[in-house]
Amino acid sequence: MYLPNLSLSELNPDLEVWPSLPPMQSDEGSDRFLTEEEEDASEPPSAGGGDRLTPDAPIITSPPQTHKPDVYDLEWRAGPDGGSPINAYFVKYRKVDEMATLMESWLTVRVPGSERSLRLSELEASSLYEVLMVARSSAGEGQPAMLTFRTGKGSC
Numbered sequence: 001m002y003l004p005n006l007s008l009s010e011l012n013p014d015l016e017v018w019p020s021l022p023p024m025q026s027d028e029g030s031d032r033f034l035t036e037e038e039e040d041a042s043e044p045p046s047a048g049g050g051d052r053l054t055p056d057a058p059i060i061t062s063p064p065q066t067h068k069p070d071v072y073d074l075e076w077r078a079g080p081d082g083g084s085p086i087n088a089y090f091v092k093y094r095k096v097d098e099m100a101t102l103m104e105s106w107l108t109v110r111v112p113g114s115e116r117s118l119r120l121s122e123l124e125a126s127s128l129y130e131v132l133m134v135a136r137s138s139a140g141e142g143q144p145a146m147l148t149f150r151t152g153k154g155s156c
Contacts, residue, residue: 053082055135055142058089067152069125075117076133076145084137086113091133093120096148098128106132113137125154 056079066072078086089111095104111118113135123129131147 052084052137052139054140055082055084055086055137056080057143057145058133058135060131060133060145060147062147062149064147064149065152066149069152069154070121070123072120072123072129072149072151073117074120074131074133074147077116078135079142081135081137082139082142084139086135086137088113088136089115089118089133090136090141091118091131093129093131095124096128096130103130123151125151127151 058076059079060074060076062073062075074091076089091109091111092106094106096102109118120129120131128148128150131149132144134144135142
């Protein structure tokens with residue numbers, strides 16, 4: 001039996017269909033913030049605006065070292081948005097050892113698109129951390145910006 005391609009709302013007009021949203025936080029260590037299936041689910045239906053580009057990587061302006069032993073103030077400015085306003089930034093960070101061989105799980109934070117800083121807290125003194133961040137707009141997720149920084153020495 002042949003069934004034409006129909007949406008759920010066409011099969012049952014009383015059914016409200018809402019797009020699924022990707023998770024707000026994750027500590028999964030992966031190269032991308034979302035899987036391709038999650039990205040597809042988060043993209044709005046095309047309304048003739050398919051020419052929009054994803055945002056460029058944010059430009060991290062904070063220094064690669066802090067004198068504070070347990071916090072780091074990550075600061076950035078927006079790169080070109082590709083024609084769509086930036087809705088949010090996703091910041092992933094984790095502690096790495098000196099040889100960058102032993103890495104902890106990623107911690108992920110969602111930051112509103114209007115913000116330009118994030119305080120990373122509860123860090124370990126004299127430690128190396130890496131940061132990956134991306135901007136997301138309605139056109140999708142942009143390229144990541146990367147930073148490695150070191151926290152200050154703790155009190156003796």
